[in-house]
Amino acid sequence: MALRERNGWLLSLILALWAVIVLVPILIALFVALKTPEQLLGGPLSLPTAFEWSNFSEAWKKGMMGTSLVNSVVISVSAVILIILLSSAAAYPLSRRKKKWATATYLYFLSGMMIPFQMAMIPLYKLLSQLNLIGKFAGPVLIYIALGLPFSVFLYTAFYKSIPQEIEESALIDGCGPYRTFGSILFPLLKPVTSTLLIMNTLTIWNDFFVPLLFLQSKSSRTIPLSIYSFTGEFVNQWNLIFAAVIIGSLPLVLLFLVLQRQFVQGIASGAVKG
Amino acid sequence: MKRFGTDITFILPAFAVFTLFLVVPVLSGFYYSLTDWNGLNPETRFIGLDNYIRLFNDSDVGNAIRNTLLIAVCLTIVKNALGLTLALGMQGTGKIQRIMRVWYLVPVMLSALAIGYIWAYVYSPSDGVLNTLLEAFGLDGLARDWLGDSRLSIYSVIFVSVWHFVGFTMIIYVAGLQSVPSDVYEAAYLDGAGKWSMFKNVTFPLIAPSFTVNIVVNMIVGIKVFDTIFVMTNGGPGTSTENLSILLYRQAFAFDRMGYASSIAVIMFMIILIFSMIQIFALRKREVEH
Numbered sequence: 001m002a003l004r005e006r007n008g009w010l011l012s013l014i015l016a017l018w019a020v021i022v023l024v025p026i027l028i029a030l031f032v033a034l035k036t037p038e039q040l041l042g043g044p045l046s047l048p049t050a051f052e053w054s055n056f057s058e059a060w061k062k063g064m065m066g067t068s069l070v071n072s073v074v075i076s077v078s079a080v081i082l083i084i085l086l087s088s089a090a091a092y093p094l095s096r097r098k099k100k101w102a103t104a105t106y107l108y109f110l111s112g113m114m115i116p117f118q119m120a121m122i123p124l125y126k127l128l129s130q131l132n133l134i135g136k137f138a139g140p141v142l143i144y145i146a147l148g149l150p151f152s153v154f155l156y157t158a159f160y161k162s163i164p165q166e167i168e169e170s171a172l173i174d175g176c177g178p179y180r181t182f183g184s185i186l187f188p189l190l191k192p193v194t195s196t197l198l199i200m201n202t203l204t205i206w207n208d209f210f211v212p213l214l215f216l217q218s219k220s221s222r223t224i225p226l227s228i229y230s231f232t233g234e235f236v237n238q239w240n241l242i243f244a245a246v247i248i249g250s251l252p253l254v255l256l257f258l259v260l261q262r263q264f265v266q267g268i269a270s271g272a273v274k275g
Numbered sequence: 276m277k278r279f280g281t282d283i284t285f286i287l288p289a290f291a292v293f294t295l296f297l298v299v300p301v302l303s304g305f306y307y308s309l310t311d312w313n314g315l316n317p318e319t320r321f322i323g324l325d326n327y328i329r330l331f332n333d334s335d336v337g338n339a340i341r342n343t344l345l346i347a348v349c350l351t352i353v354k355n356a357l358g359l360t361l362a363l364g365m366q367g368t369g370k371i372q373r374i375m376r377v378w379y380l381v382p383v384m385l386s387a388l389a390i391g392y393i394w395a396y397v398y399s400p401s402d403g404v405l406n407t408l409l410e411a412f413g414l415d416g417l418a419r420d421w422l423g424d425s426r427l428s429i430y431s432v433i434f435v436s437v438w439h440f441v442g443f444t445m446i447i448y449v450a451g452l453q454s455v456p457s458d459v460y461e462a463a464y465l466d467g468a469g470k471w472s473m474f475k476n477v478t479f480p481l482i483a484p485s486f487t488v489n490i491v492v493n494m495i496v497g498i499k500v501f502d503t504i505f506v507m508t509n510g511g512p513g514t515s516t517e518n519l520s521i522l523l524y525r526q527a528f529a530f531d532r533m534g535y536a537s538s539i540a541v542i543m544f545m546i547i548l549i550f551s552m553i554q555i556f557a558l559r560k561r562e563v564e565h
Contacts, residue, residue: 011360011363011364012364014360014361014364015361015364015365015375018357018361018379018441019375019378019379021438022378022379022381022382022438023378024404025393025394025397025404025438026381026382026393028393028396028397028404029392029393029396032396043402043407044396044402044403044404044407045404045407045408045411086288086289086292087289089285089286089288089289090285090286090288090289090290092285093281093282093285093286094286097282105286105290109289109293112293112297112298114495114544114547114548114551115297115301115544116495116498116499116540116543116544116547117499118499118501118519118520118523118524118540118543119300119301119304119540119541119543119544120296120297120300120301120304121300121523121527121540122304122307122527122533122536122537122540123299123300123301123303123304123307123537124296124300126303127296127299127300142292142295142296143296143297145292145293145296146292146293146295146296146297147297149289149292149293149297150293153289178281182285203383203384206386207385207386207387207388208386209386209387209388209501209502209505210501210502214528224386225386225388225389228386228388228389228392229388229506232506239396242392243392243393243396246389246392246393249386249389250384250385250386250389253384253385254381254384254385257380257381257384258377261377261380264380265376265377265380265446265449
């Protein structure tokens with residue numbers, strides 16, 4: 001009994017300690033973003049005395065963050081929608097046909113989960129230059145789709161198997177074609193997996209730095225992470241501006257997460273454990 | 276036959292994008308690793324295994340492989356130990372547990388880039404948060420140049436990666452723990468099992484699927500780490516934090532040695548492949564069905 005109580009006490013201590021370790025750096029970044037350069041000299045732990053909101057507008061202007069925000073939204077939204085459409089469609093026959101070609105195609109998609117992007121990076125650079133897609137959104141969007149498909153096909157295929165086949169058979173008897181059966185009957189049933197994939201793919205793509213670093217270098221086409229990165233060269237050690245940019249760039253996803261946190265936690269949980 | 280035609284229309288779009296933008300590039304990566312392509316010169320020669328021979332004699336590559344494995348193994352161990360501990364404390368559906376779960380997940384939402392900046396500031400030697408805090412508690416002796424000391428920097432970087440993603444590992448364990456039926460615990464409790472023996476004999480075997488996922492995923496993520504290192508140290512000081520991803524990027528885009536960089540990518544791919552195979556076979560055996 002004594003051992004049990006001591007364990008409980010230790011566990012709570014670790015939990016509380018980690019909560020503090022998570023909070024402190026974020027809080028300090030927030031404070032720094034609100035300080036003037038003079039206040040910054042007062043040490044990292046000092047509280048901002050007067051809130052310098054102009055850091056945010058300055059970071060917004062200097063980092064051209066309005067443009068990057070729009071770019072990030074356009075790229076993430078189009079890539080995520082296409083991943084979901086393409087993978088839910090492909091997984092449908094793959095999960096239903098008990099033929100060799102279906103299994104082979106399924107494994108073909110799955111093999112993509114083991115491929116590091118670095119392996120494809122150099123040839124992709126050549127391919128996109130040949131297609132004249134460097135600096136255009138289509139390139140990264142297509143790469144994100146290719147990278148996102150394996151896991152999405154995998155999750156959808158597993159989920160289709162839990163949907164009874166009678167549903168689509170009766171739809172066919174009622175004269176519903178295969179495309180309409182998929183679009184208006186099956187796709188809505190996939191909602192749990194769709195929301196998991198929506199969140200996980202948005203997270204990966206929104207925060208990705210590597211692909212834009214290679215393919216979207218120009219000021220007008222860069223995404224949020226590149227825009228934040230641009231502050232290192234130009235404004236060395238202007239921590240207040242860098243952190244203002246970091247906060248502007250992180251806020252959309254953090255807010256989205258706080259709104260959808262319940263679905264997020266359940267989504268990852270069901271997706272990951274089944275996987 | 277008509278049904279097969281319809282099936283094709285469902286599969287083809289995904290198949291085409293996946294093949295064109297991932298499979299074909301990967302296969303040509305294998306080919307480029309056998310050439311001296313330098314990115315600028317349109318004339319590329321086939322040089323057989325020369326790149327690989329050079330690679331085995333390149334001390335930078337040996338160093339990068341050691342760093343890659345060190346990062347991957349440390350990340351996997353620490354994230355799983357901490358993630359499982361946090362998850363054990365998160366059991367139940369109370370309000371505090373729900374809030375803490377969200378709290379621990381906030382760093383997961385941030386980009387590795389943003390986190391790299393935040394921690395570069397925390398770690399900075401003279402006016403950094405960590406050293407200032409240590410001094411405030413009278414622990415001046417523990418203050419270090421966390422990223423500038425070549426023996427420490429790799430561990431400082433590993434810690435940042437743990438901080439970033441441990442919430443994700445935790446959530447997967449939380450899900451695994453929730454799937455353990457409560458009557459199993461009750462039965463073990465009635466049989467007089469203590470807390471530790473309950474964990475070892477009941478909980479752990481039943482959460483083995485989450486354990487497999489967490490080990491494999493964290494290992495693969497650990498081998499690939501790029502953004503965090505790129506922003507915080509860019510492989511330095513010296514080459515003390517240079518892993519295969521960073522070396523590969525430098526060889527390809529700073530030195531334009533595309534052929535050589537491709538052979539490094541192949542090595543990285545092999546490491547990932549070998550690890551995932553071993554882990555999937557070794558860990559799957561331990562799982563139990565319930």
